[in-house]
Amino acid sequence: MMMERIHREHSYMVRLLAVLQKKIAQMHTELPINYTLVKEIVDYMANHSERVHHPKEDILYHYYTEHYGHKQEMEDLEQEHELLSDKTHAFLNTVEMILQDAVVPRHIFVEQLDEFIKVQKRHLEFEERSILPLIEQSFNLHDWQEVEKRWNVGEDDPVFGDTIAEEYQQIAQRVRQGERESV
Template sequence: MEITMLARLNNDHKHIAILLNILKVKYSRLEVGEAVNYNLIRDIVEYMQSYAEHSHHPLEDIIDSYYMAKYSPEARDEKLAKEHQKLTEFSASLMANLNLILSDVVVSREQLIIDLKSYVAEQEEHMVYENSTIFPLWSKMTDEEDWKNIQQECSLKLIDDPLFNDDDNVLFEELREYINSDDTD
């Protein structure tokens, strides 16, 4: 059970890294004055909002709360939950700007570049923190009963990844096609 939950979270991180790399390409192109597909950028942020913020991060919060309560109550720390909240605010702000752009409202290219760079940097720093500090702590929980309890608590937040799965879901179809192609726009 533990292996499954942590493997899922690690797999999510790999998928998120793919999307962050696409955003890096997009803001690099913006920096040199090239055109980019703003719909694709919005789809990435929308994916982060719909999946990472509503399933991935809540799962992490549940596991962290369980771990802290049972194994480290004296060191109770809300850092992870605070980072998740900060990332939610970042993506909401970025999404608002992208929606303005897609509605033909003028938004400073320079500001969008700064926002995209900050967003990517925050997401990457957050994943490094989780991969190097948080996940190794959780992997020390070896009691199968703990993981069954966590699984039960997580069941309400567990959703299938709407982008990186094998079903015929049309949500994020353009983004899925982009990832699977050699398209450079």
């Protein structure tokens, strides 16, 4: 079901944000970090969100508005997705500059990484606490069938799916390590 996939994708993003949060802790203690891993995570969050995750959510939001009336929060989300994309790509550019040996002061990078994490978490929490419960309470079986019909994109997740994309090997390995560590 579409809602289950959205919740699962949110949990994946939260896990990746936790990895990034650890990078901030490392930087505060003057430990080096793997900028390539940071780039992979941010790149994954940008690309997967833009191609799969946000379009799926937008189907729900549009359907809700069409059938259950105007809610400003729903209409604001599409614009928020665009703003989130812009901020994510701006931060991704900073990481890519560092990987190309540009000098970015450590404190500036930490501030940008911290802001990136906060913006992402705020967005996820807003959807999980306000928007998705409203949709779940409102939709009936017919509604779910209709939104599923509108979704026709393949969903093999390049990090958490069965086939790991070459460009995301480090993330997948790090996520699997984290899963073993937490057992």
